[in-house]
Amino acid sequence: MDHFQLRDGVLYAEDVPMPVIAEDVGTPVYIYSRATLVRHARVFRDALSGLKHPHIAFAVKANPNLAVLRVLANEGYGADVVSGGELTRALAAGMKPEDIVFSGVGKTHAELQQGLEEGIGQFNIESEEEGYELAAIARRMGKRAACALRVNPDVDARTHEKISTGKRENKFGVPLDKAQEIYTALAGEDGLDMRGIAIHIGSQLADLEPLETAFGKVGELIAALRAGGCTVTHADLGGGLGVPYKAGEELPQPAEYGAMVERVTKDWDVTLMFEPGRVIAGNAGVLLTRVIRVKRGIERPFVVVDAAMNDLARPAMYGAWHDFEAVEPTGEKTISHIVGPICETGDTFAMDRECDVLTADDLAVFRTAGAYGATMASSYNSRGFVAEVLVDGDKYAVVADRIAAGAIMDAERVPDWLD
Numbered sequence: 007m008d009h010f011q012l013r014d015g016v017l018y019a020e021d022v023p024m025p026v027i028a029e030d031v032g033t034p035v036y037i038y039s040r041a042t043l044v045r046h047a048r049v050f051r052d053a054l055s056g057l058k059h060p061h062i063a064f065a066v067k068a069n070p071n072l073a074v075l076r077v078l079a080n081e082g083y084g085a086d087v088v089s090g091g092e093l094t095r096a097l098a099a100g101m102k103p104e105d106i107v108f109s110g111v112g113k114t115h116a117e118l119q120q121g122l123e124e125g126i127g128q129f130n131i132e133s134e135e136e137g138y139e140l141a142a143i144a145r146r147m148g149k150r151a152a153c154a155l156r157v158n159p160d161v162d163a164r165t166h167e168k169i170s171t172g173k174r175e176n177k178f179g180v181p182l183d184k185a186q187e188i189y190t191a192l193a194g195e196d197g198l199d200m201r202g203i204a205i206h207i208g209s210q211l212a213d214l215e216p217l218e219t220a221f222g223k224v225g226e227l228i229a230a231l232r233a234g235g236c237t238v239t240h241a242d243l244g245g246g247l248g249v250p251y252k253a254g255e256e257l258p259q260p261a262e263y264g265a266m267v268e269r270v271t272k273d274w275d276v277t278l279m280f281e282p283g284r285v286i287a288g289n290a291g292v293l294l295t296r297v298i299r300v301k302r303g304i305e306r307p308f309v310v311v312d313a314a315m316n317d318l319a320r321p322a323m324y325g326a327w328h329d330f331e332a333v334e335p336t337g338e339k340t341i342s343h344i345v346g347p348i349c350e351t352g353d354t355f356a357m358d359r360e361c362d363v364l365t366a367d368d369l370a371v372f373r374t375a376g377a378y379g380a381t382m383a384s385s386y387n388s389r390g391f392v393a394e395v396l397v398d399g400d401k402y403a404v405v406a407d408r409i410a411a412g413a414i415m416d417a418e419r420v421p422d423w424l425d
C-alpha cells in the first residue's frame with residue numbers, strides 16, 4: 007500500500023496533505039512515512055522468517071536520519087555503519103551496540119578504536135591490513151573484536167557501474183581466491199575472533215541471479231574454511247535488493263529473495279546477517295519541491311524547480327529516474343525537461359519527461375527519495391541543506407532542520423593576515 011496518495015485531487019503523505027507541510031516547513035523538503043518504513047521493515051523480516059534468528063542491520067548510509075533510525079530500532083533492527091559518524095548516529099537512535107556491524111574499506115584507526123570502545127557486534131574487515139591493525143588495537147585495549155572477512159566474489163551485479171561492489175576490480179573486500187589464506191592468518195591473531203564471511207555485491211539489483219551466484223561462492227568458501235580447521239559461525243549477505251523507481255516496474259520481491267537465501271544457505275549452519283538499505287527506505291520517502299518558473303525551451307519547456315542536484319544527487323550521478331508528479335494534478339499532461347537551479351547541465355532531473363502540466367508556484371514530488379536522498383546532499387552553489395519531515399498518520403514533525411546557507415558560511419573564517 008502506498009502511503010503517498012492522491013485524495014480529492016491533492017497528494018497526501020499518510021493523512022497529511024503535502025501543501026500543509028510545504029506551507030509550514032517550506033520547500034524543498036524530504037517527507038518520510040513512518041507507516042511505510044514499518045511495513046517495509048516487517049515485510050523484509052517476514053521474508054526471512056524461514057531462517058533461524060536472522061540478524062538485520064539497516065544500512066545507515068541509505069538514510070541516517072535519527073528519527074528514521076529510531077523507527078527501525080523500534081522494529082528490532084540493528085545497523086550497518088561505515089563511519090564513526092554513522093556509528094554515533096546508530097547508537098544515538100537507540101540501536102544496541104551488539105546489533106551494529108561496521109563495514110567499509112577505509113575505517114580509520116580512530117574509527118576502529120571507537121567501534122571497540124562501543125562494543126559493537128561485528129567488524130566486517132575489508133583487507134588483511136585492516137585486520138592486523140584492528141588486532142593490534144584490540145590487543146592493546148585487552149579486547150577481542152568479533153569479525154567477518156568481506157570477500158569480493160567477482161560477480162557482476164548487473165547494476166549501475168558506480169554502485170557495483172563485487173567485481174574484482176572494485177575496491178571492496180578481499181579476492182575470493184585469497185580469502186582462505188587471509189582468514190586463516192587473521193584467525194591466529196589474539197585480538198580477533200574471526201567468526202564469519204561478509205559479502206555485498208552492489209546496490210539496486212534488479213535480478214536475484216548474481217546474488218545467488220555470489221552466495222554460492224560464499225557457501226563453498228565456508229566449507230573450505232571449515233575443512234581447513236577454521237570456525238565459521240556467521241555469514242553477512244549484505245544488502246542490494248532493488249526497488250521500483252518507475253510506476254509499474256517489477257523487481258524481485260523480498261519474499262523471493264528470502265526463498266532464494268533459504269535454498270542456497272540451508273546447509274551452512276551459520277547465523278545469517280543482512281544489511282538492507284534501499285528496500286526499507288527508498289519508497290518510504292519523497293522530495294517535495296516547488297516550481298520556481300516554467301521557462302520556454304526550444305522544443306520543450308524547462309520546469310525549473312527549487313530542488314537541485316545538491317538535494318537529490320541520484321539523477322545527476324547515475325542518470326537515475328525518479329517519478330515526478332504534481333501535488334495537485336489537473337489531469338493535463340505534457341512533455342517537459344525537469345531541472346534545478348544549479349549552474350550545471352547535470353542539474354537535470356529528467357529530459358523529455360511526460361508529466362503533469364505545472365506552472366510557477368505549483369508543488370510537485372520526486373518519488374522514491376527516502377534512500378540515498380538527503381544523505382547524499384551537499385551545499386553546492388551555496389545552497390543550504392534541505393529539511394526532513396516524518397509523517398505518522400495525521401501528525402508530522404520536522405526531524406531535520408533546514409540548514410541555511412548562512413549557517414554553513416558561519417563555519418568559515420577569513421584569516422586576518424589576508425587584510
Ligand SMILES: Cc1ncc(COP(=O)(O)O)c(C=O)c1O
Pocket residue numbers: 065068086109110171206208209210244245246247281282283284285377
Ligand atoms: C556494505 C554495504 N551494505 C549494505 C548496503 C546497502 O545496500 P542497499 O541499499 O542496496 O540495500 C551497501 C550499499 O550498497 C553497502 O555498501
Ligand SMILES: N[C@@H](CCCC[NH3+])C(=O)O
Pocket residue numbers: 067169209210320377378
Ligand atoms: N548512492 C547509491 C547507492 C550506493 C550504495 C552504497 N554502497 C544510490 O543512490 O543508488
